[in-house]
Structures are given as structure tokens and as C-alpha cells.
Amino acid sequence: MRVSPSDGEVFETEYPVVIIGGGACGLTAALTLRDAGLPALVLEQDAAPAGSTALSSGFIPACGTRWQRARDVDDNVEMMAGDIQGKAENLADPAIVDLCCERSGPTLEWLADSHNIPFVLVEGFLYTGQRRARMHAVPERTGAALMARLLGAAETAGVDILCGAEVRELYAEPDGRINGVGYTRPDGGEERVGCRALVLACNGFGGNAEMVHRHIPEIAEAEYFGHAGNRGHAVQWGRALGAEIKHLGAYQGHASVAVPHGILITWAVMREGGIQVNSNGKRFADESRGYSEHAVDVLRQPGGVVWNIYDTRIHELAMEFEDYRQAEATGAVKITEDVAALAGALGVPEATLSETLADVRSLAEDRFGRDLSAATKLMPPYYAVKVGAALFHTQGGLAIDTSAQVLRKEGGRLPNLFAGGGAACGVSGPEVWGYSSGNGLLTAVMLGRVAGESAARLIS
Ligand SMILES: Cc1cc2nc3c(=O)[nH]c(=O)nc-3n(C[C@H](O)[C@H](O)[C@H](O)COP(=O)(O)OP(=O)(O)OC[C@H]3O[C@@H](n4cnc5c(N)ncnc54)[C@H](O)[C@@H]3O)c2cc1C
Incomplete structure (x- = not known):
């Protein structure tokens, strides 16, 4: 140029x-x-x-x-x-x-x-x-x-x-x-x-x-x-x-792009009370922040991939978004009856995941600074999507x-x-x-x- x-x-x-x-x-x-x-x-x-x-x-x-x-x-x-x-x-x-x-x-x-x-x-x-x-x-x-x-x-x-x-x-x-x-x-x-x-x-x-x-x-x-x-x-x-x-x-990063489908999973899922866990079944940051800065934390997790976890109420809200509907149609969204099934589907340790979900239910404010009292508690069946981080634009x-x-x-x-x-x-x-x-x-x-x-x- x-x-x-x-x-x-x-x-x-x-x-x-x-x-x-x-x-x-x-x-x-x-x-x-x-x-x-x-x-x-x-x-x-x-x-x-x-x-x-x-x-x-x-x-x-x-x-x-x-x-x-x-x-x-x-x-x-x-x-x-x-x-x-x-x-x-x-x-x-x-x-x-x-x-x-x-x-x-x-x-x-x-x-x-x-x-x-x-x-x-x-x-x-x-x-x-x-x-x-x-x-x-x-x-x-x-x-x-x-x-x-x-x-x-x-x-x-x-x-x-x-x-x-x-x-x-x-x-x-x-x-x-x-x-x-x-x-x-x-x-x-x-x-x-x-x-x-x-x-x-x-x-x-x-x-x-x-x-x-x-x-x-x-x-x-x-x-x-x-x-x-x-x-x-x-x-x-x-x-x-x-x-x-x-x-x-x-820049605009994004912390929630379905892997390997490459489809954006709306951040409304997190705003409405969803959480992200890594392959150890642990949360790693405050998901109520913006999706842009959260992308950097997702990238630092093992393998650079994490799981969005949420429930039926949030899934129904997300279905209003075209890209989420596409993700659902391509099989990116997993639905499981309880924590044991969820851990099995995600391939993460059940005891740790169970502890993570129990913490989310019982804590008003967690160690990452997220105010969990505001979010409606997650209820089974649990929904999950494997996601990674992306750069959207500078x-x-x-x-x-x-x-x-x-x-x-x-x-x-x-x-x-x-x-x-x-x-x-x-x-x-x-x-x-x-x-x-x-x-x-x-x-x-x-x-x-x-x-x-x-x-x-x-x-x-
Ligand atoms: C997955 C995704 C979701 C997003 N969602 C949103 C959203 O919902 N809301 C929001 O505000 N932003 C969103 N963004 C960001 C948004 O898309 C961009 O900020 C916006 O489209 C930028 O518009 P633009 O006209 O500047 O650039 P562009 O739409 O990229 O247009 C630039 C054009 O310039 C052309 N060009 C470049 N160099 C040359 C050259 N030398 N000669 C001739 N042509 C050239 C390119 O081919 C291109 O067509 C999203 C981005 C991504 C990737």
C-alpha cells in the first residue's frame, strides 16, 4: 500500500x-x-x-x-x-x-x-x-x-x-x-x-x-x-x-464461538446467568463482564476451549438469535439431565463440576467478583456448548x-x-x-x- x-x-x-x-x-x-x-x-x-x-x-x-x-x-x-x-x-x-x-x-x-x-x-x-x-x-x-x-x-x-x-x-x-x-x-x-x-x-x-x-x-x-x-x-x-x-x-474479541462449528453463541447466555467452565470443570473469570475482554481469559484455558453451561430458560431466550438456532441445528448444543450426565458429556471431572455448580447456586458474590445473587439459579436439565475465543475486529x-x-x-x-x-x-x-x-x-x-x-x- x-x-x-x-x-x-x-x-x-x-x-x-x-x-x-x-x-x-x-x-x-x-x-x-x-x-x-x-x-x-x-x-x-x-x-x-x-x-x-x-x-x-x-x-x-x-x-x-x-x-x-x-x-x-x-x-x-x-x-x-x-x-x-x-x-x-x-x-x-x-x-x-x-x-x-x-x-x-x-x-x-x-x-x-x-x-x-x-x-x-x-x-x-x-x-x-x-x-x-x-x-x-x-x-x-x-x-x-x-x-x-x-x-x-x-x-x-x-x-x-x-x-x-x-x-x-x-x-x-x-x-x-x-x-x-x-x-x-x-x-x-x-x-x-x-x-x-x-x-x-x-x-x-x-x-x-x-x-x-x-x-x-x-x-x-x-x-x-x-x-x-x-x-x-x-x-x-x-x-x-x-x-x-x-x-x-x-479490539472486539469474543469469548463464545462454538467449537468446531465456528458459530457465535450469543453472550445473552452469560448475561442471563450462564457460566463458563474449563476442561477441569472450574470457572476461571467473571462472565458478567463483556465478552470482548473475557475472550483473553478463554484463550488462556487448557486447549483454549471452555464450556458454556446454562438451562432451559436461557436456551429459549437464545433461540431468538439466528446464529444460536443454527448452532442448535448443527448439533453444537448438548442437553443433559443432571450434573453426572453433564460431566460425562463434557468429559470433565464430575466432582469438580458438581462443586462448581453448587458454588454458583449458593454464592451471592464469588471470588471472580460476579454478583450471582442477581442471576436466576441454573436448573436441570443443563445445556452446554463447547466454545473458544475469537477476534472479531480491531x-x-x-x-x-x-x-x-x-x-x-x-x-x-x-x-x-x-x-x-x-x-x-x-x-x-x-x-x-x-x-x-x-x-x-x-x-x-x-x-x-x-x-x-x-x-x-x-x-x-
Ligand atoms: C462475527 C461478528 C459479529 C459482529 N457483530 C456485530 C454487531 O452485532 N454489532 C456491531 O456493532 N458490530 C459487530 N461486529 C463488528 C462489525 O461487523 C464491524 O465493526 C463493522 O461491520 C465494520 O464496518 P466497516 O464498513 O468499517 O467494514 P467492513 O464491513 O468490513 O467493510 C470494509 C470493506 O472494505 C473492503 N476493503 C478493504 N481494503 C480494501 C482496499 N484496499 N480496496 C478496496 N476495498 C477494500 C473490504 O473488502 C470490505 O468489504 C461483528 C463482527 C463480527 C466478525
Whole structure:
């Protein structure tokens, strides 16, 4: 990935704004440009746009929405921003947190009203640190459906999406102004397009093993579940342009991916009172924390695998999630009558497992700091799924201002470069424990919207 001088370069074609990456961030930016009456070109390296967005659960946090009001959920920007900063211990950029929260409700309502993307409120449990039900999803409640709806909207709005276009080169003036980009076609051919503003919507570096080892070594041995094509290009170009790059140690891990099925088992299972035990039949950490930081503890257990244990009530709640239903259909969920059968099915020592379950039933607060009095006691029959840890996406990236414009390391802004989603520094602070559920799509959709608006303003 290179940045080359744009001096004397002649571009075969020209678009006012070019967007690199066709996930939630890139498509939201493109829809915004089309609403402003401007052409929008999305360059996507894959044969069809999907990105991590299509792999995700598709849950987008937003406050003050009409879907919340319809369910009497009283939420606002202060509470949502407070929850995000509470999880990040106030180490996320407050201006970007406030921006994403302020824009969250209006942006989802704009997608619904102007682009026919309907949303529902996800109810029934709260993620760690969230005081209100504020996860929104398209009715199918999957990232694949969210992506399909965004693509349908982009087609209707006349967004130009060029697939099979891997951008490798940016052409810039000495002050960092981008005048065009060069991309490689599947047959190896090289093409270029000129632009007056560029939006980086090409996500983070989860698909770049070298960067993962360097910046987040603690999770490097876990499987990466995001889009393999997200290889840190935004950070690489940003470095070459003198951009400020922040919080590369932050990421979304996950402590509950079914082994060997590779299917996400919703963390609602833990939030509702489930526990995790290792192959010795012992708990090892407080499961009521976020699934992201818990991933590191799961990875440290023997073999890097553990068991989720829960009961019928929790199983029925989990069946509302598409991926859990898939896990169930593929045989990942074991059901056993009592502790002895459970120990046999899991291959763990019965006496230890029995002690672990008895402790969970009798303790109000355990040695890991979990308040067990709040959880409904687990009752037989017991359900169990073997799970491992995963890396979902990285949260560090290019520092931006409240216009989603990329900041320079030395102060000031790069003249016409914008970033959002996983390409920009997120709202999780510097490390894994700061990730609040939904921070990924929050910054993809809201910063995509802001980047689109700012790019439109700049060139108009
Ligand atoms: C299993 C899983 C579940 C998740 N669930 C949730 C959830 O429920 N809620 C939530 O908030 N977050 C969730 N996330 C995180 C979320 O998916 C991401 O944060 C979000 O999709 C990022 O959107 P994006 O537009 O920045 O990137 P992407 O959707 O990944 O799009 C980036 C695009 O850029 C393209 N690209 C990259 N480099 C280039 C290049 N050089 N040239 C051309 N194209 C390029 C890629 O091919 C890709 O299509 C989940 C992640 C995973 C893996």
C-alpha cells in the first residue's frame, strides 16, 4: 500500500468523492452523497460487497429512536454516551462518542425513511454496561440481511459500486491532499480514478496477522472471525500521510464461538446467568463482564476451549438469535439431565463440576467478583456448548475530528481525507476491555453518515 506524489498524474476518470470499501460505513457514506445530489463511487476489492458487516450480528446501538419510544424505552444521548465511556473508563475521545450517540437515532430513522431500511428494537436482555435496550437490527436480525438491505438501497439510489477493485495506491500532493487512487483489477490490470475527496471505509487490520501480532499479541492465537480482506490499509496509508493513529491495542474479541462449528453463541447466555467452565470443570473469570475482554481469559484455558453451561430458560431466550438456532441445528448444543450426565458429556471431572455448580447456586458474590445473587439459579436439565475465543475486529485507527476528517500527527487536518468504521479510531479507548457491544457498527454507520456529509460539503 503506497502513497505516491500526484504531480503530473492524469486520471482516466474523475469522481468528486471516492469511497474505499463497500461495507456499512462505505455504503452509508455513499447514500449520504446521493441524497446530496452527488455521484458516489465505491471501490470494493471483493467480487461482491460484504465485508465484516455481512458476517456480523447486525446489531446497531442507537438512542432516542421511534422504535425505542414505541416500546417505552426512555433513552438519551447522555445515557448512551455515559454507558460507552463507562465501559471505556472515559478513555475514548468524548467528542467522537457524543457525535456517534447524537447521530445514532436520526441516522437510523433516515435509513428507514429515505432508504427503506426497516429496523426493530432488540429486547429481552441488556449487554454489559448498557442501561437501556438500544440495539437495533433489520427484521431478519442478521448482518447479512443488513448488508443486503444497504446494497438494495445503494442500487436504488444510483450509487456506483465497482467490485474487483483493490485500491493499492493513493496519489497525494505534498500537503496530503488526495487527488486520486490507483486500483488493481482481478486480471492484474491497473486503473486510476481522480477525486476531490476520499473516504476510507476499508475497516481495520484484523486480517493482517503481522499487525495483529504486533499490536494485539494477547489475542493473536485466536481465530479471526471478521472479513479476511481487512488488512490495515487505512493505517498504512495514514502512516505514509503523517496522520495521527490511535488506540491500536483496542479490539472486539469474543469469548463464545462454538467449537468446531465456528458459530457465535450469543453472550445473552452469560448475561442471563450462564457460566463458563474449563476442561477441569472450574470457572476461571467473571462472565458478567463483556465478552470482548473475557475472550483473553478463554484463550488462556487448557486447549483454549471452555464450556458454556446454562438451562432451559436461557436456551429459549437464545433461540431468538439466528446464529444460536443454527448452532442448535448443527448439533453444537448438548442437553443433559443432571450434573453426572453433564460431566460425562463434557468429559470433565464430575466432582469438580458438581462443586462448581453448587458454588454458583449458593454464592451471592464469588471470588471472580460476579454478583450471582442477581442471576436466576441454573436448573436441570443443563445445556452446554463447547466454545473458544475469537477476534472479531480491531478498533484502533485514524484519529478523526467531528467531521470524520483525518487528523495529522503534527496537528491540524489532512485537507480532503475522511474515515469511518474500522478505518477510524473507535470509541472503545485503548484496550480490549473498553469495547461496548455495538461499537463496531455504531462507528461504521454514524461516521459513514458524517463522512459523507462532510465530503459533500467540502466539494460543493
Ligand atoms: C462475527 C461478528 C459479529 C459482529 N457483530 C456485530 C454487531 O452485532 N454489532 C456491531 O456493532 N458490530 C459487530 N461486529 C463488528 C462489525 O461487523 C464491524 O465493526 C463493522 O461491520 C465494520 O464496518 P466497516 O464498513 O468499517 O467494514 P467492513 O464491513 O468490513 O467493510 C470494509 C470493506 O472494505 C473492503 N476493503 C478493504 N481494503 C480494501 C482496499 N484496499 N480496496 C478496496 N476495498 C477494500 C473490504 O473488502 C470490505 O468489504 C461483528 C463482527 C463480527 C466478525
